[in-house]
Amino acid sequence: MSTRVFVWLTGLAGLGLVVLVCVQAVRKDESGALVALALVGAALLAIPLLYQRLESLKVSAMAVELTLSKTIVELGAPKAAQLLERSGLTGMVESYEFVRRELANSEYENARIHLQDALVNQAASLSRTQKLDPKEVHRIFRDGSPLLRVLMLGLMEGDPSLADTSVVVSAIATSRTANEQYHGLVLAKHLWRNFSAGERAAVLSAADADPRIEHDPDRKTIVEELRATP
Amino acid sequence: MEVNETPVVEVNETPLAWYLDAWAVRDGVAFASMRPTNSVGARNTVFLSVPDLQPTPVGRITTALGATRRGFQAGLRDDAGEEVAFGSLAQVREMVRRGYLAGGLGPGGAATPAFPLPPTVPGVGGGAYFGDAVAESAAAGTRWYEAGDRDFQVLRQRVPMTELTRLVQQYAEATILEWELALRSRALAYDDHRRVQWGLREWYLMLLSHAIWAETSELEHFVYAHDCSIGHQLLQGSDNWIGTLHLSGRPAHEQRRFSDQALLQSAPCPLLSHWNPQMSRLIYKLLLPLSAAGYFLNNPGVPELIPTLLAAVLSTPASPSLHTAFGDGIGSEEMVDQALSWLAVETPQVELPPAAEMLITRYAWDQLGTPPRSVPG
Numbered sequence: 175m176s177t178r179v180f181v182w183l184t185g186l187a188g189l190g191l192v193v194l195v196c197v198q199a200v201r202k203d204e205s206g207a208l209v210a211l212a213l214v215g216a217a218l219l220a221i222p223l224l225y226q227r228l229e230s231l232k233v234s235a236m237a238v239e240l241t242l243s244k245t246i247v248e249l250g251a252p253k254a255a256q257l258l259e260r261s262g263l264t265g266m267v268e269s270y271e272f273v274r275r276e277l278a279n280s281e282y283e284n285a286r287i288h289l290q291d292a293l294v295n296q297a298a299s300l301s302r303t304q305k306l307d308p309k310e311v312h313r314i315f316r317d318g319s320p321l322l323r324v325l326m327l328g329l330m331e332g333d334p335s336l337a338d339t340s341v342v343v344s345a346i347a348t349s350r351t352a353n354e355q356y357h358g359l360v361l362a363k364h365l366w367r368n369f370s371a372g373e374r375a376a377v378l379s380a381a382d383a384d385p386r387i388e389h390d391p392d393r394k395t396i397v398e399e400l401r402a403t404p
Numbered sequence: 405m406e407v408n409e410t411p412v413v414e415v416n417e418t419p420l421a422w423y424l425d426a427w428a429v430r431d432g433v434a435f436a437s438m439r440p441t442n443s444v445g446a447r448n449t450v451f452l453s454v455p456d457l458q459p460t461p462v463g464r465i466t467t468a469l470g471a472t473r474r475g476f477q478a479g480l481r482d483d484a485g486e487e488v489a490f491g492s493l494a495q496v497r498e499m500v501r502r503g504y505l506a507g508g509l510g511p512g513g514a515a516t517p518a519f520p521l522p523p524t525v526p527g528v529g530g531g532a533y534f535g536d537a538v539a540e541s542a543a544a545g546t547r548w549y550e551a552g553d554r555d556f557q558v559l560r561q562r563v564p565m566t567e568l569t570r571l572v573q574q575y576a577e578a579t580i581l582e583w584e585l586a587l588r589s590r591a592l593a594y595d596d597h598r599r600v601q602w603g604l605r606e607w608y609l610m611l612l613s614h615a616i617w618a619e620t621s622e623l624e625h626f627v628y629a630h631d632c633s634i635g636h637q638l639l640q641g642s643d644n645w646i647g648t649l650h651l652s653g654r655p656a657h658e659q660r661r662f663s664d665q666a667l668l669q670s671a672p673c674p675l676l677s678h679w680n681p682q683m684s685r686l687i688y689k690l691l692l693p694l695s696a697a698g699y700f701l702n703n704p705g706v707p708e709l710i711p712t713l714l715a716a717v718l719s720t721p722a723s724p725s726l727h728t729a730f731g732d733g734i735g736s737e738e739m740v741d742q743a744l745s746w747l748a749v750e751t752p753q754v755e756l757p758p759a760a761e762m763l764i765t766r767y768a769w770d771q772l773g774t775p776p777r778s779v780p781g
Contacts, residue, residue, distance in 0.1 A: 312458075339433065339453040340460040347451070347462035371475060372428025376435070376451060379426075379470035380462060 181222050188218025242268055249317050251310035261300050266293060267321060290324060290353055297328030301336065308336045315341055320350035327357040334364050339373045347380040352390065359396040366403050374400075420447060421489035422496050425468035426476035429767070432457075432504030435468030435476075436496045441487045444469065450493070454504050457497045482759040490757060498754035499764060506695035506768035508669075508687070519599040519670055521586050523684040527677030530582035534674050537574035538707045543567050549704035555748045563706055569737045572717060575710045576616045577626050578674035579686060583607065584632050586672070602661050603670060604634045610667055614717050618736045668718055673711060682772050690715035695768040697752040697761055716743035716750075 192215040198208050242264040246255035258264050270289055277285060306329060315326040327345055330337035342365065345358025362369075362377050369377070378400065387393045418440045425446075427434040432454030437446035449468055450459035462468070472478040480488045480499075490496045527535060538544045548559040559568075583604045586592065592600055608623075617623045627635030662670075671686040683689060689711035693699040700709070717739050756764065 316460075338456070340451060340456075340458055343451045343453075343462060343467075344460045347464070347467050348460075370428070370431040370433070372431025372433035373453065375428065375471050375474035375476060376433050376453070376467075379474060380451075380467045382470050383464055383467040 184218050185222035188215045188221070191215025192219060246314060246318075246322070250313045251307070253307055254310040254314060257300070257304055257306060261296075261304075263293070263296055263300060263325070266296060267325065271321070287353060290321075294324060294328030294331070294357060297325050298332030301329040301332035306333070306336060308338075311336045312338075312341065315344075320354060323350060324354045324357055327354065327361055330361050331357070331364060334361075334368075337361055337365060339365075339369065339376060343376055343380050346377065347383065352386070352393075355384070355387070356390075356393050356396075359393055359400070362400060363396055366400060421491065422493055423487050423489060424480040424496065424499070425449065425465060426471035426478060427480065427500065427503070428471075428476050429503040430507035432500060432507075433476075434496070434500045435462065435465075435471055436490075436493070437465050437468065439465070441489065452497060452500050454501070457501055459493050459497070480760070480763065482763065486759075488757060488759045488763065490760065494754050495756055495760070498752065498756060499760055502695040502752065502764050503767065506691060506764065506771055508691060508771060519603055520592070520596055521583065521600060521670060521672050522589065522591055523681070524582055524672050524675050526675040526679050526681050529585045530578035530580075530672065530674030531676055531679075533581050534575050534578040534707075534710075535676050537571060537578075538676065541567060541571060541706070543571070543706045546706050547704045548706055548709065549700045551701065554751070554753065556744045559706075559709070559744070565737045565741060568706075568710075568713065569740045571706070571710045572714050572740055573616050573622075573736065575674065575714050576611050577630075579671055579714075580604070580608065580611075580626075580632060580635070581630060582672040582674050584630075584634060587634070599661075601634060603667060605638060606660065606662055607667055607671060608635060608638055610664055610718060614720075615736045615739045616714075616717070664718070668715065676707060679708075686711060686715050688772055690719065691771070692768055693747070694750055695752075696765040697756070698765060700751075712747070713740060713743055716747050719743075720746050 191211055195208055195212040195215060243255045243259045246258065270293055273289060274286055311326050311329055315323050318326065323345070330341065342358055342362045345354055345361065349355035349358060359381070366374065381387055381397045387397055420438050420440060422436050422438050423441065425435045425437050434452050435449060436452065437449040439446040444465050446465040449462050449465045451462045452459055482488055490499070524531065543563045546562050548562055550558045583600070587597065587601055587604065612623065624639060627639060669685070669687050673683050673686045673689060675681065675683060693712050720742055
């Protein structure tokens with residue numbers, strides 16, 4: 175922010191100099207200093223115009239990762255953003271987004287699910303070895319895009335201490351995608367033995383209230399397993 | 405996702421408020437909706453769960469209704485059968501939080517005691533010992549509670565921290581006397597006697613690790629003056645428990661049979677002669693103030709606060725080692741000061757609708773098997 179202000183102040187200074195030179199030129203002042211001032215003013219005036227282009231050139235190779243990381247930082251999770259960036263996961267997510275757009279037809283649905291599950295597995299591997307802040311993970315899950323929500327569930331599958339009942343119930347009851355609901359149920363399975371009777375009842379109520387689960391063999395199987403687990 | 409917390413009035417003038425749809429009180433789990441009373445026409449339904457009780461939208465009220473078929477309490481109604489309306493989600497959160505604490509699974513809670521101790525008798529044993537300490541205290545008659553003083557500022561102004569710390573230490577000693585007396589009474593079965601004996605050893609160590617005594621010499625003086633047999637064993641025994649504690653700040657793993665929570669749940673509650681005899685366990689003196697907003701209003705004196713303060717000291721993390729507890733680091737007064745700060749955060753912060761306050765207070769007292777009383781708790 176401060177850099178941007180400085181750049182625009184520089185531009186204003188340049189504009190001021192150019193105006194000054196013009197005024198002196200109208201008064202027929204033709205000294206060498208005036209020419210030098212005109213050159214300096216023009217250079218300063220050009221800085222704000224060139225700055226954004228230079229910045230874009232500087233980051234073009236990293237722009238994809240930076241965009242997602244910035245989004246995660248804006249969600250209030252700077253430490254998680256750094257870890258995801260360093261592990262290469264943000265790059266994979268952006269690549270997946272490209273593939274998903276290109277393979278939007280329903281005939282590629284299984285391929286898309288396979289790729290998303292691969293991402294979830296990568297996230298789970300990351301959280302098995304790296305310590306993440308549960309509050310940050312919850313924040314990304316709560317306010318993030320559908321894909322980020324699934325990714326956070328993957329992190330929680332790798333490290334169940336990141337999860338809680340609210341996340342599981344939200345993933346099942348208000349899932350943005352079918353795959354999110356599936357991973358919400360997988361997470362419930364991981365946590366089932368630690369859940370209180372009330373927490374189990376809440377999870378099963380959320381599953382029962384969604385008729386889509388009944389029509390999906392994978393999700394239905396997990397719910398039946400949960401019901402059967404003492 | 406944002407949850408619109410403000411109750412509104414529909415165009416057709418049907419008032420909307422937050423209502424509990426389904427509630428697992430002891431588990432600290434609930435569903436609540438913004439809707440008209442006695443209606444399933446919810447505008448917004450959320451799920452709340454301890455520890456953070458962050459309201460999570462669940463989209464449809466049928467999820468909540470399904471939970472009532474799985475053991476959740478259906479709604480919350482007053483004695484007249486009317487649904488209790490909450491003005492905000494913050495009030496719903498507070499209600500669920502207090503219900504969870506009153507159930508005994510929150511700080512210091514372990515649902516059931518690890519071992520049985522005979523009920524304490526008011527004004528006898530530890531109660532008499534604490535009664536003497538109170539009689540000597542200049543703060544005994546001080547009324548510290550003022551409505552709205554959530555940070556204990558009035559208490560801090562009226563009672564010196566040294567005096568509070570002294571009373572907390574003497575109340576802790578009263579619990580030991582009560583415990584030692586129970587062992588001497590031979591009323592316990594053989595197995596229970598062994599468990600109670602072991603529990604008392606660990607209780608000594610738990611008190612030590614929380615800097616209840618500023619110096620170990622104070623503990624020695626107390627033990628010898630009152631001929632505390634388990635205290636003697638600890639101080640003179642060859643198993644060097646105190647030495648281990650000095651090095652690590654915690655008893656060695658092999659010396660532990662009970663968790664801190666289980667000990668706190670089992671510890672006796674020495675009673676002054678006019679105190680409620682149903683308050684037989686120390687933990688009640690913590691759980692009631694945490695869940696019933698009017699507890700200190702009815703018990704505004706310093707002596708009534710001391711058991712709560714001791715339980716709060718023991719609920720906060722112990723010093724990393726006794727080297728720091730004695731001298732170098734956090735001391736007894738600081739532990740009590742921290743406990744007061746902890747209580748300021750954990751005691752009821754949000755005002756509940758009167759019907760809800762009445763119901764949660766009654767529920768909290770029901771956990772003790774006794775109705776609320778206006779006499780000192």
